[in-house]
Amino acid sequence: xxxxxxxxxxxxxxxxxxxxxxxxxxxxxxxxxxxxxxxxxxxxxxxxxxxxxxxxxxxxxxxxxxxxxxxxxxxxxxxxxxxxxxxxxxxxxxxxxxxxxxxxxxxxxxxxxxxxxxxxxxxxxxxxxxxxxxxxxxxxxxxxxxxxxxxxxxxxxxxxxxxxxxxxxxxxxxxxxxxxxxxxxxxxxxxxxxxxxxxxxxxxxx
Amino acid sequence: xxxxxxxxxxxxxxxxxxxxxxxxxxxxxxxxxxxxxxxxxxxxxxxxxxxxxxxxxxxxxxxxxxxxxxxxxxxxxxxxxxxxxxxxxxxxxxxxxxxxxxxxxxxxxxxxxxxxxxxxxxxxxxxxxxxxxxxxxxxxxxxxxxxxxxxxxxxxxxxxxxxxxxxxxxxxxxxxxxxxxxxxxxxxxxxxxxxxxxxxxxxxxxxxxxxxxxxxxxxxxxxxxxxxxxxxxxxxxxxxxxxxxxxxxxxxxxxxxxxxxxxxxxxxxxxxxxxxxxxxxxxxxxxxxxxxxxxxxxxxxxxxxxxxxxx
Numbered sequence: 327x328x329x330x331x332x333x334x335x336x337x338x339x340x341x342x343x344x345x346x347x348x349x350x351x352x353x354x355x356x357x358x359x360x361x362x363x364x365x366x367x368x369x370x371x372x373x374x375x376x377x378x379x380x381x382x383x384x385x386x387x388x389x390x391x392x393x394x395x396x397x398x399x400x401x402x403x404x405x406x407x408x409x410x411x412x413x414x415x416x417x418x419x420x421x422x423x424x425x426x427x428x429x430x431x432x433x434x435x436x437x438x439x440x441x442x443x444x445x446x447x448x449x450x451x452x453x454x455x456x457x458x459x460x461x462x463x464x465x466x467x468x469x470x471x472x473x474x475x476x477x478x479x480x481x482x483x484x485x486x487x488x489x490x491x492x493x494x495x496x497x498x499x500x501x502x503x504x505x506x507x508x509x510x511x512x513x514x515x516x517x518x519x520x521x522x523x524x525x526x527x528x529x530x531x532x
Numbered sequence: 533x534x535x536x537x538x539x540x541x542x543x544x545x546x547x548x549x550x551x552x553x554x555x556x557x558x559x560x561x562x563x564x565x566x567x568x569x570x571x572x573x574x575x576x577x578x579x580x581x582x583x584x585x586x587x588x589x590x591x592x593x594x595x596x597x598x599x600x601x602x603x604x605x606x607x608x609x610x611x612x613x614x615x616x617x618x619x620x621x622x623x624x625x626x627x628x629x630x631x632x633x634x635x636x637x638x639x640x641x642x643x644x645x646x647x648x649x650x651x652x653x654x655x656x657x658x659x660x661x662x663x664x665x666x667x668x669x670x671x672x673x674x675x676x677x678x679x680x681x682x683x684x685x686x687x688x689x690x691x692x693x694x695x696x697x698x699x700x701x702x703x704x705x706x707x708x709x710x711x712x713x714x715x716x717x718x719x720x721x722x723x724x725x726x727x728x729x730x731x732x733x734x735x736x737x738x739x740x741x742x743x744x745x746x747x748x749x750x751x752x753x754x755x756x757x758x759x760x761x762x763x764x765x766x767x768x769x770x771x772x773x774x775x776x777x778x779x780x781x782x783x784x785x786x787x788x789x790x791x792x793x794x795x796x797x798x799x800x801x802x803x804x805x806x807x808x809x810x811x812x813x814x815x816x817x818x819x820x821x822x823x824x825x826x827x828x829x830x831x832x833x834x835x836x837x838x839x840x841x842x843x
Contacts (some may be wrong), residue, residue, distance in 0.1 A: 366570035433570040499540040
């Protein structure tokens with residue numbers, strides 16, 4: 327079960343973390359797994375994910391003293407905006423070239439799915455899901471990874487990406503439908519290709 | 533459109549439930565997405581947190597926040613930096629400039645008449661009332677030299693004064709527990725009489741304590757003067773341990789002094805002459821040996837088990 331912070335808790339962490347190591351520890355424990363999972367899905371390789379996560383937190387530490395809390399979700403949105411920017415810079419440095427990753431390069435995967443599941447299977451599943459997400463438009467990739475792995479709510483994603491909340495919800499639903507059709511395709515289900523093209527058109531318009 | 537909207541709302545609710553409750557929904561895609569989470573190496577996570585906490589300290593110059601757990605107790609003081617000239621140096625410079633300007637103005641008025649030279653204050657012969665060029669040049673040189681001396685003196689004074697205002701210590705400091713009052717041997721350490729100070733690591737004695745709570749229940753094994761750091765070697769866990777320390781000390785005692793066989797010392801022995809120390813360890817001097825070989829090495833005296841003087 328994923329934990330959420332109340333507005334008071336979030337405000338407390340935002341105000342105390344720069345001066346109180348205990349508050350910083352709480353902030354770190356709360357956000358580290360989410361940042362790492364989000365970054366790992368975006369970059370794939372465990373080493374890159376660690377490097378980027380470290381960069382994100384260094385920037386958080388550097389900026390915490392100047393951060394002003396401005397209401398519910400502000401801290402989360404600020405932290406994930408840093409993470410999002412780091413990912414964007416990462417791909418800019420790499421010029422968008424995708425690397426073929428071996429399973430050894432992938433991060434360890436935690437799973438709460440029922441049934442037998444070994445490390446190798448989890449890594450393969452992670453790689454397959456990444457591959458599916460990579461087929462989406464960059465915006466939908468971003469929204470789905472922020473929602474599922476960064477565990478952000480729609481209004482927080484909207485703030486990170488500077489979008490309207492309804493636009494985020496729409497992208498999320500369309501992206502999932504798109505993903506589902508590819509997922510069914512891989513697992514042997516029927517693929518409504520016409521709908522996929524229609525989705526792309528709608529996405530371009532939005 | 534309306535149907536699509538309803539479908540979206542249902543899907544969003546399903547996502548929310550899957551993420552917050554952590555239970556599989558039966559939708560394989562949602563379950564795989566929500567249930568396949570990359571997990572960082574635990575060592576990496578812990579190391580990064582330590583590095584960030586250290587960085588947080590650097591970002592907070594002058595703070596005295598203590599870290600808990602595995603984090604090092606460190607204090608960082610801003611390294612004093614001189615940004616431009618201080619007010620003292622500036623004042624000295626202004627005074628010096630005023631002196632120079634005043635003298636120069638004075639010198640420009642020299643040719644106005646012979647009177648200023650009559651007193652001979654600037655090196656002109658009394659009988660020669662017309663200042664020649666060499667005399668004026670020499671006088672100007674003298675003025676410049678005097679002005680330079682004034683500036684040098686003023687700057688040196690200001691710089692010296694400035695140094696006394698800048699903290700001599702900079703860099704990371706570590707907490708050191710000291711005692712506010714003297715502690716006699718055998719006395720328990722009083723937590724209320726302790727204080728934490730911050731020392732540069734390079735001058736730390738061995739075995740200092742950083743947290744007064746670590747000293748709870750310990751006894752002074754030695755006389756500890758006020759404002760001295762408490763170290764492991766000067767403390768014991770019980771009065772009996774203090775007696776044991778004394779029993780082992782013959783390795784450092786002069787060979788003519790041996791501990792008596794009356795040990796262990798009773799912790800409730802009567803204080804002598806108002807001395808509040810509950811433990812007193814009398815020492816006996818044995819007769820001097822006729823000769824002490826130069827290569828003499830003292831050896832520990834075995835712990836006496838029954839009565840009878842040792843040695």
